[in-house]
Amino acid sequence: MIKPTDYALDDQVGYILRRVTQRHLTIFAEAIPEVTTTQFAVLARLSQRGPLSQNHLGRETSMDAATIKGVVDRLTKLGLTTTKPDPEDRRRLTVSLTDAGARLFYERAETGLRVSASTLAPLNTEEQASFLALLARLV
Amino acid sequence: MIKPTDYALDDQVGYILRRVTQRHLTIFAEAIPEVTTTQFAVLARLSQRGPLSQNHLGRETSMDAATIKGVVDRLTKLGLTTTKPDPEDRRRLTVSLTDAGARLFYERAETGLRVSASTLAPLNTEEQASFLALLARLV
DNA sequence: CCCAATCTGTTCGTATGCAAATGAATTGGG
DNA sequence: CCCAATTCATTTGCATACGAACAGATTGGG
Numbered sequence: 001m002i003k004p005t006d007y008a009l010d011d012q013v014g015y016i017l018r019r020v021t022q023r024h025l026t027i028f029a030e031a032i033p034e035v036t037t038t039q040f041a042v043l044a045r046l047s048q049r050g051p052l053s054q055n056h057l058g059r060e061t062s063m064d065a066a067t068i069k070g071v072v073d074r075l076t077k078l079g080l081t082t083t084k085p086d087p088e089d090r091r092r093l094t095v096s097l098t099d100a101g102a103r104l105f106y107e108r109a110e111t112g113l114r115v116s117a118s119t120l121a122p123l124n125t126e127e128q129a130s131f132l133a134l135l136a137r138l139v
Numbered sequence: 140m141i142k143p144t145d146y147a148l149d150d151q152v153g154y155i156l157r158r159v160t161q162r163h164l165t166i167f168a169e170a171i172p173e174v175t176t177t178q179f180a181v182l183a184r185l186s187q188r189g190p191l192s193q194n195h196l197g198r199e200t201s202m203d204a205a206t207i208k209g210v211v212d213r214l215t216k217l218g219l220t221t222t223k224p225d226p227e228d229r230r231r232l233t234v235s236l237t238d239a240g241a242r243l244f245y246e247r248a249e250t251g252l253r254v255s256a257s258t259l260a261p262l263n264t265e266e267q268a269s270f271l272a273l274l275a276r277l278v
Numbered sequence: 279c280c281c282a283a284t285c286t287g288t289t290c291g292t293a294t295g296c297a298a299a300t301g302a303a304t305t306g307g308g
Numbered sequence: 309c310c311c312a313a314t315t316c317a318t319t320t321g322c323a324t325a326c327g328a329a330c331a332g333a334t335t336g337g338g
Binding site: 006007009011012013014015016017018019020021022023024025028037038041044045048061062109110112113115116119120122123127130131132134135136137138139 | 151157183251270
């Protein structure tokens with residue numbers, strides 16, 4: 001027999017995840033104000049993998065087709081990415097980093113690592129490793 | 140000397156947090172389609188604390204003033220909450236659960252606990268406790 | 279007791295995030 | 309080889325999220 005009073009909001013994993021994510025986003029925005037976390041993820045992926053079709057890029061950054069389109073549109077407006085039709089497959093839109101996009105990622109990658117470190121700072125090194133290992137299994 | 144190639148997107152805590160949150164939201168939406176996670180958090184808090192002013196409710200559910208307004212508006216449109224001016228302080232808007240809101244939370248609280256359990260299901264009991272303890276320290 | 283500082287709610291703008299529907303292009307199995 | 313199924317990109321609608329600016333109400337310290 002479970003009563004509603006047994007539902008402790010503050011102990012629910014989803015609620016805590018939301019709050020931790022909020023803190024992380026604040027730390028990121030403070031450290032890298034030029035782009036958002038999702039935009040930075042796109043820059044990182046393109047930097048690592050080279051040009052990708054828009055939908056493929058979305059899958060590689062865990063965004064659905066509608067979301068990645070908006071992110072790419074905004075990055076393109078910022079001059080950090082460009083798009084061009086794929087002659088091989090006329091459905092596809094190939095997304096690439098511009099020089100400015102590549103340079104921005106290059107200049108901010110180290111800061112990005114510090115953002116991750118700040119987010120995890122309340123834990124000691126051993127706890128951070130345990131936490132990341134457990135978190136990754138929940139994907 | 141850090142090179143951009145040292146920035147492994149898949150290992151960054153923010154990226155993994157986003158993916159775990161996505162999985163959690165999917166599980167929740169499947170189990171409790173009537174409301175969203177944030178709306179359910181509001182129902183839970185009101186059920187636990189009784190009527191609260193709108194901004195206070197926002198602080199108690201980790202939403203800023205603009206966000207909680209939208210959530211309360213939608214819950215009110217769904218008939219799950221009501222609002223009335225506070226005669227003590229004419230700036231304040233008191234938010235309460237309706238009977239339907241109280242009943243819905245009562246009927247879904249147990250399911251909410253199962254959603255949390257499903258999200259954590261890839262870990263064994265001991266790992267779940269460790270994970271939640273570490274996660275809570277990152278708020 | 280009064281006014282500057284604060285609090286409350288609202289609105290606007292921007293940015294994810296997903297479901298669903300659509301049209302165009304490609305592909306794979308019979 | 310051809311058509312049904314799939315893929316790709318786009319659009320619409322809805323729901324968080326937050327910063328910034330605003331007006332009205334309240335309060336606290338001099």
